[in-house]
Amino acid sequence: MRIPRGLLAFGLLATLSATAFSSEPQWVEVRSPNFSVVTDAGEKRGRDVALHFEQMRSVFGTLMTKANVNLSVPLQIVAFRNTKEMRQFAPLWKGKPTEVAGLFQGGQDRSFIMLDMSIDNPWSVVFHEYAHQLMNGNLEVRTDPWFEEGFAEYFASIEVDNKEARIGKIPDVTYQVLQQSGMMRVADLFRVQQYSKTYNESGDHRNTFYAESSLVVHYLYDNLLLPKLAVYFDLYLNQKKAVEQATQQAFGMSPEQFDKVLRNYLSSGRFKYYPIPTPPAVVPAQFTVTAMPLADAKAVLADIHLHSPDYQEKALAELQEVLLMQPGNAAALRGMGYLYLQRQDLDHAAEYFRQASEHDSKDPRVHYYNALLLNRGSDIAGTDRMAAMKKECEAAIALDPNLADAYALLGFAQVSSREPEKGLEAMKKAVELSPRNEGYQFNLANSYMMNRNMDEAAKIFRELARSNNPEIAARANSELAQAEGYQLAAEGAPEAGSQLAGPSDAQSARASNQGVSVEENGPAPAPVPSSAPxxxxxxxxxxxxxxxxxxxxxxxxxxxxxxxxxxxxxxxxxxxxxxxxxxxxxxxxxxxxxxxxxxxxxxxxxxxxx
CATH class of the missing domain: 2.40.50.140 (Nucleic acid-binding proteins)
Known part of the structure; x- marks a missing residue:
């Protein structure tokens, strides 16, 4: 019997489609109490990844007293089954993917950690970067590179399995680097800054810097000297003491003596190595595992490309492919909105975010983006627009209480709506969640000024005036002059008034240029927000x-x-x-x-x- 040509073609198409579908990886999402892991390496490996991150989160809380172990930027973990898949997301060097076993990709609104599960140890690189993110959520100022990188290396050296995390082992590579290349003088190590060649140029000097920074942090932990760090950084960063003087006063030894004890510590090969059991509340068997539709998995992967400068056009094509597969895919619609927002195409961004909201009203990022769009441009006028902004920010915060950007934007909307006290509280929360964000700090200081608290404003501006960012430092100095001018005016001292009025004095000239004035019968009032819409x-x-x-x-x-x-x-x-x-x-x-x-x-x- 002859098979009709059309039926034969249909059968061939069905066979090809089934074959193509079966070749696609099977994706699952594993959710633990604090992490989401998307993987095509199987449920068991996904549970292992989630467990390891839960363990490292717990360890950080042990290593840093009163630690905030939540991140102010949402984190998505993706575990790939092989190197070929991982390479599709690696940063490009001269047009070709670099070789990476693990990768951290940061972003203002979302961060990603990617792992190649086909190799033995994909953890060290990503745990190093994860440590930096946790430090950003806990330390108010950026310390020197030797401690930033030394702590991250210490954190990355932690070994984890299903039962415990083992802390304090100095990796063999640290010994190898320092024995082959020699050690830096402690005084030179402590002087390295973000702009130093030693820190930025690849080669032996940089390898030595990382290895010795790690060794110093191991030594400080092993000898219970970590509390002395606060004393050292106060002397060196705030009081501007020389490295030699700060080291002597903080650690009770000169840099030369520190050199000697560090060499002895290295040559002894001894370190404190201790286990921390997996927290009782973290039970891998209780993690939820959900089969992930292919369209949803592809949307996650497109989101990674969307947040990489190397893959913008690829991200657009991938998002469009997902929307062809599933026109109502909320994650892909959100991704398209974010892409157009980055391109300043606000009309298209607004339309995609509107559709994303219709398909998933519980996505905090979409509510935040809607608020951002209302701030950047909208047909809604005046107080109605500010009310809509506040409503979207509040919805985002209700869904994700750790979303620092939403608090910052809410604070701006509240100040603009004649609610300076509420605006101040929202900005405080943003800084609490992301204490190193200098933009948040700057806005918090301005919020204090709007609330007539010049002392707190001046305190923040003084810190920002020491920023490594020249733009932030310049603006902070300008604002500090104004805040100090208000302080002097409020004190009502006769000499203050004459200084502010005197054009020959440089400081008073800066203050008067900032709009500070002194009335004959008393100090000028602090700025008060307008009541106009x-x-x-x-x-x-x-x-x-x-x-x-x-x-x-x-x-x-x-x-x-x-x-x-x-x-x-x-x-x-x-x-x-x-x-x-x-x-x-x-x-x-x-x-x-x-x-x-x-x-x-x-x-x-x-x-x-x-």
Whole structure:
């Protein structure tokens, strides 16, 4: 009997489709109390990965007193079954994937850890980077590179299995590097900074730096000297003492003596090595395991590419492929929205986020992105827009109480809505979750100023003035001058008044340039937020008049007419999309939040370059 040609073709297509589907990896998601692991290496390996991270999280809480073991940026772990899959996500060097066993990929809104489960030990690299993220959530200031990297190496050397974590073993490679290349002088090690060649250039010197930094941290833990670190960094970073003096006062020995004891510690080959049992609450058998539809797995992988500068176009193609497979895939819709948001295409971003919300209303990132879009541009006007922003931020926080960005944006919306006290509390929470984020710290200091607390504002600005980021340091110095000017004015001291009024004094000149003034009958009041509603306009900057610096006037062409937008202080105004306010802007697109003035212009609240 002849088989009809059409039926034969259909049967061949069905066979090919089944074959293609069967060749696709089977993905599962393993959820432990604190982690999500997506893997195609099987349920057992997925449970092992989740367990190891639960153990390391617990160990960090043991190593750092009063530690916050939650991350302010959501973390997704992906465990690949083989090296071939892993290479598709490795950073590119001269157009080719680099060789990596494990990879950490950070992002402002989401971070990823990737593991190659076909090798024996994929853990050390990712645990090193995971340690950095945990430190960012616990330490208020960035310490010197030798401690940052030494602690991360110490953390990465921890061995874990299903029963316990074993802490304190010095890896063989540390001995090998230091025995072959020799050791740096402790004074030189402690002087290395982020910009130092030793820290940044590959080679023997850098390898020695990492190995000896790790050795120093092992020594400090083994000899119960870690509490002395706070004394050392206070002397060296805050009091500006020399390395030699700070070392002597903090550790009770000179750098030369430290050299000797460190060499003896290395040559002895002895270290304290102890186990920490897996926490009783962490039971791998109780982790939830869910079979993951192929479209959902592909959306996760596309999200990784989306957060890598090497794979942007590939991410777009992958997201589009997922939406062809499943048009209502919420993760892919969110990814498309994020892609267009990064490209400043706000209309398309808003549409994709709207669809993502319809398919998954419990995604905190989508609520945060919606709030961000409302801030950057929306047809909703005035107080209604701020109310919508606050509602979206609050929804994001309810779903993810550790989402620091949502607290920061909520604080901005509350201050703009004449709620400075609430705004201050939200900014405090953002800094609590991500204490090293200097942008959050800067906004917190400004929130204190809006609440007339110049002492706390000045304290933060003094810290930021020592930032390694020159832009942050410059702005902090400018703001510090203003805060100190208000402090002097509030004290009402006669000498303070004469200094502020005297143009020959450099400090008072800076203060008066920041808008500080002293009335004859008393101190000038601290700035009070306006009660006027906030409006929004998009247009093109025709010119910027900075002749009355720090005040500035933006001439903006919007809806066929030119409008004047007034900036009270160009050093303080919130700028999005650029490092700072510029008097040279011309023919650039902007989105401006502002309050109406009686003359038809607007007082600028924030400026975003489009």
């Amino acid at each position: 906030v409006h929004f306009v998009k247009g093109k900057v025709l010119a910027v008049d900075c002749s009355a610096s720090p005040k500035a006037v933006l001439s903006i062409l919007a809806a066929g007419r030119t409008r004047k937008m007034y900036v009270e202080n160009s050093a303080r105004v919130i700028v999005i999309g650029a490092d700072r306010f510029s008097c040279d802007w011309k023919n650039v697109g902007v989105a401006v939040n502002y309050r109406d003035r009686s003359d038809g212009g607007g007082d600028v609240v924030s400026v975003e370059l489009q």
